[in-house]
Amino acid sequence: MAEAAPYDVVIIGAGPGGYNAAIRAGQLGLKVACIEMRDTLGGTCLNVGCMPSKALLHASELFEAAAKEFPKLGIEVGAPKLNLAQMMSQKADSVGALTKGIEFLFKKNKVEWVKGRGRIAGPGQVEVTAADGSKSTLSAKNIVIATGSEPTPLPGVAFEDGKVVDSTGALSLPAVPKHLIVVGAGIIGLELGSVWRRLGAQVTVVEYLDRITPGMDSDVAKAFQRALTKQGMSFRLGAKVTGAKSGKDGVELTVEPAAGGAAETLKGDVVLVAIGRRPYTEGLGLETVGIEPDKRGFIDNDHFRTNAGGVWVIGDVTHGPMLAHKAEEDGVAAIELIAGKAGHVDYDLVPSVVYTAPEVAWVGKTEEQLKAAGVAYKTGKFPFSANSRAKINHETDGFVKVLADAATDRILGVHILGPQAGEMIGEACVAMAFGGASEDIARICHPHPTRSEAVRQAAMGVEGWTMQA
Template identity: 70%
Template sequence: MSNYDVIIIGGGPGGYNAAVRAGQLGLKAACVEGRATLGGTCLNVGCMPSKALLHASELYEAATRGELANLGIEVTPSLNLAQMMKQKDDSVASLTQGIEYLFRKNKVEWIKGWGRITGPGQVEVTAADGQTSRLQAKDIVIATGSEPTPLPGVEIDNQRILDSTGALSLPEVPRHLVVIGAGVIGLELGSVWRRLGSQVTVVEYLDRICPGTDLETGKTLQRALSKQGIGFRLGTKVTSATPSASGVQLSVEPAAGGEAELIQADYVLVAIGRRPFTRGLGLENVGLATDPRGLLAHQGHRTEVPGIWVIGDVTSGPMLAHKAEDEAMACIERIAGKAAEVNYALIPSVIYTRPELASVGQTEEQLKAAGRAYKTGKFPFSANSRSKINHETEGFAKVLADAQTDEILGVHLVGPSVSEMIGEYCVAMEFSASAEDIALTCHPHPTRSEALRQAAMNVQGLATQI
């Protein structure tokens, strides 16, 4: 039996960051991962490959729909889908190899195989060839992530009915792609294939897209995507999907009840969310059980079983890679006897469509429900110099601040490159900044970031730019 200070089960953003931090703190660490490459869903079949396709599809659309021609750049583009997929795969491979380098640098051992807890401090690993090995450690960190949530009546085969992994590797551009679910994954992947030439229809059970986001920003994003050609069927449920060699026939009906309707598609993407992955983990061997949602509970990342910790998608909180990374650092530092904390109130969220949507803190709907008095400052990107010059004027920046103290309570951005700008407000809110603090901070001109300052200025109605 091999002995370690800490064993991490799962090599995704939570798991590999936990392993690296353990090595940095001088702990003897092992990371158990059954995939052929490290990085988990995010790096292999999630965040990273989707961003590669989003970027490539944006450039393709700029060339095919006249955006470059308007700038005086004349080209005659053609789509090489195989090469687009290859550059995506090459980028992913480079990133996963980078994690292997970090493991070597910090003396982390990658145990290749699927881990199963067999008792307190004990993990059995089954390799691809069926051979097993036993590991032992004082502390075990569960970081096994999540998997796509299935939809009753719609069986995923990744031939015609796809999950997010299948939608990242289609061999052809669909004539008609139906996306079930108007959340982050559905909107991002729907955007990719729409830009490459598909007719895209998004079917959503709720009466809005982007559940949980600020309502105004969500509606603004929906209008932008609708103008681009994405169709939305809100308040609609899918009751069945019948695949054939050439496509899929969907049966849909109003969520509130009503007459059924048939929709014909070439492919269907099921993107109704993700659920924790705990199958085969051996939780019963140490007396652990999930809640009705499949989540493992924790207090400060400690489960109710001494020596077993949990981070990432498999526990409560938003299923986001950067949330898992934060939890990984805090968890390992606690194992090492250090003080650590995760501020769950300030975990940003981003939808990487075009325009992008980014937010941090509370929404207007949450503040109203809590009865908290607040002021709003907004500034449109149509009045921002850099956005106008770059022909990227859709959307706005919105700052919500306490009516009495002026403390920033929430920030909601929809517009160009806002994923890169939300971090400014994450830092500001960590220091309990006021809107006035941002309003008095010099921003470079001309940049899109000036919209963030102008929105803060407008909390008091004092924006100066047009």
């Protein structure tokens, strides 16, 4: 019996990077298989990350709005009552619909979904272990590693169901904690902390650094922290968690000043450890093709090519922002290179978004980065308190900041703290991708009244002609 022809591409992992790579391969006429160890497609993002967290963020925002905003608007509905089981159920329904949608797209684009855990077994060989323990081997001209990442554990703080949880556990708590302690003031911790605060929890955030959201423009981060504090979230910055002890009535954390000093105890009934994520390469068989990750677990690449011939890497398991949309771009670019096209990703134009209320979004350089690089720049800034739509909607926290080259006016960075920031940052991405200047945005007609006018006004401010503040 003749051996089956090898696949053009075998992709290990069906998260945003893997499934988009598979779909693009199918579009380009490549014979493609995508291996996924979960029972559903979509990876962390769709199953236990981006999508379920946004479902809870949306629901909790409406819950809080019904209690606090509706009466101000003349809408009398009485005190809202939380049905947490139904909130979790609608979240699961939404996630299920999304993962089924990827199954449809696989069929549409002739992508073979191979269920099981993939492991590289040598050059051009991928072994798949199914749920029942049976093994099979796929032959491939190209192998794409798209295994994503997992939560980083905190030394001295062991995970314990319902008490010490990671982001996955925090998405499915059976009851609202009285006191939730979040270890880590990054995007994931702040988003999930805001969910449970809106639903009634006291939330304390402990962060090793002396600021929240590393990587965010510090001007924006300070304003963001003030907004979250005003909402009721408390922060312990410059603090190091060194241990945890759980009992019947909760968890006690040992916390020390990061700069040194006396330890103290913080007590909560649930602790969320959200100190970041690390590449997932466990049991991947990298040694069979001579690939060695770096000390942090990342796999080096040159335009997605690893040092092993025919083996490619995309998404969280390699360098660059650990974001779903970055993984998608990686996946498309890698497949296009495999197909002989000109795949490329500009990591300077990958936007970041924090889906709290207010939202935070940014793309390009921060002021700190420009100063460190010695780049002369100009700044335009506009507050949402002066934006008509934001004032009408009672969402005036925040501002837009545009950074532009002092000599050429080319946009170097855009930072938004405010309503719908994640939607508005796309305008900046497009402008920057085309090498646009702040004047380009300033002289483009924006619809009135919209929040996007704040972006235009901030762009006007680069040259000192902001008109509405």
